[in-house]
Amino acid sequence: MNNKKFTAHKEMRLDMFLTEQLNETRNQIDHLITKGFVSVSNKKKAKSGLKLTIGQEVFVELPEIVKEKALDVDFDIEIVYEDNDFMVINKPSGVIVHGAPSVKEATLVDWLKKKNISLSTISGEERHGIVHRIDKGTSGLLCIAKTNEAHVALSKQLEDKTMGRFYVALTDLPLKDDTTINAAIGRNPSNRLKMGLVSSGKSAKTSFVKLALSNNEKYELIAAKLYTGRTHQIRVHLESLQRHILGDVLYGFKGNTDKIKRVYLHAFSLYLKHPITNDEMNFNVPLPDDMDNFYKNNFNEEDDNEKINNEYIVARFNSII
Structure with missing residues (x-):
C-alpha cells in the first residue's frame, strides 16, 4: 500500500478535505472511503460526510494492483x-x-x-x-x-468535455436528417437489461450525422457524438428515432443475426489533451474487419476514404452546431 497521512487544518467534511489534499474527484474519494482505505484518528469505517475537527489525523491507503x-x-x-x-x-x-x-x-x-x-x-x-x-x-x-x-x-x-469520442455505426434504416437528441435516460422499467427514455433519468445528449447510404438505400453509415456518457446512450437515442444499429437485437434490430453477430458500433476517433503536458492529441482507428466487410459489400467502396475519415466526420458535426 502507498500510505498517506494528513492533518485537518479546519472543520470540513472528510470527502471534501481529501478531495483537496489528493487532488482527485469526489467519486474517486468516495470509492476509497467506502472500500475502507480511509481511517480517521486510527478508526476504520469512516464515512464521506464525517465532519473533521481541527487537528484530526486522516490516513489513506492507496491500493496496489493485485x-x-x-x-x-x-x-x-x-x-x-x-x-x-x-x-x-x-x-x-x-x-x-x-x-x-x-x-x-x-x-x-x-x-x-x-x-x-x-x-x-x-x-x-x-x-x-x-x-x-x-x-x-x-x-x-x-x-x-x-x-x-x-x-x-x-x-x-x-x-x-475536453476529451471525447466520435462513433460510427451501421443502421438498419437511414436517418431522415442530421439530428440531436436531448432526452433523459434511465433503467427501462419493463426490462432491466435495457435502458430507456425516462423522465426521471439522467440527462443525455447525442448528435447524429449521416455519412453514407448503402447501394440498396436500406442501410446507412452514421456518426455519433456524445455530450454525456450514459449507459447504452447511442443505442437508446437511435431507438427513439425508430432506427437500430445492425446486430443490436436488445434495442430492436430484426435482421439476420447469423451473419451480423454483434452490434456494429465502433469508437472511431478520440480527442484529448495530454494529462501532463496539456498538448492536444487526436487518435483514430479504421473499422474492424466485420464492419469493414459489411461496408465494402453494401456501400460504394470509393467513398471509403472520404466518408470514414476523421476530418470529414468532424466537419459534418461542425455543420450542425
Whole structure:
C-alpha cells in the first residue's frame, strides 16, 4: 500500500478535505472511503460526510494492483499510443472492459495486468487504469491511465468535455436528417437489461450525422457524438428515432443475426489533451474487419476514404452546431 497521512487544518467534511489534499474527484474519494482505505484518528469505517475537527489525523491507503487475481487471458489488444502517463488502446468487440460480480471471463483490465502495465489505482481493484468504458460488443478507442496523476487529469477532461469520442455505426434504416437528441435516460422499467427514455433519468445528449447510404438505400453509415456518457446512450437515442444499429437485437434490430453477430458500433476517433503536458492529441482507428466487410459489400467502396475519415466526420458535426 502507498500510505498517506494528513492533518485537518479546519472543520470540513472528510470527502471534501481529501478531495483537496489528493487532488482527485469526489467519486474517486468516495470509492476509497467506502472500500475502507480511509481511517480517521486510527478508526476504520469512516464515512464521506464525517465532519473533521481541527487537528484530526486522516490516513489513506492507496491500493496496489493485485496481479495474481487476473484470469487467463486468451486475446490480445492493439496499443495505439503509449507513454509513461497513459495509453490508448483499440478494444475489440467481445471484450469486457472491467470485472464485476457477474463477470466470469477475462477483461481488458486482466489483459493490462498480464502485460505488467503500470496502472492507476484510484478507481478500485476491478477498474485499475480505467478512465472511461464502452460496452462489451462495441469496439474502438479507450484511454487508460498509468498513474493516479494522469487518471485525475483525464477524468477532469471527461467532465469538462475536453476529451471525447466520435462513433460510427451501421443502421438498419437511414436517418431522415442530421439530428440531436436531448432526452433523459434511465433503467427501462419493463426490462432491466435495457435502458430507456425516462423522465426521471439522467440527462443525455447525442448528435447524429449521416455519412453514407448503402447501394440498396436500406442501410446507412452514421456518426455519433456524445455530450454525456450514459449507459447504452447511442443505442437508446437511435431507438427513439425508430432506427437500430445492425446486430443490436436488445434495442430492436430484426435482421439476420447469423451473419451480423454483434452490434456494429465502433469508437472511431478520440480527442484529448495530454494529462501532463496539456498538448492536444487526436487518435483514430479504421473499422474492424466485420464492419469493414459489411461496408465494402453494401456501400460504394470509393467513398471509403472520404466518408470514414476523421476530418470529414468532424466537419459534418461542425455543420450542425
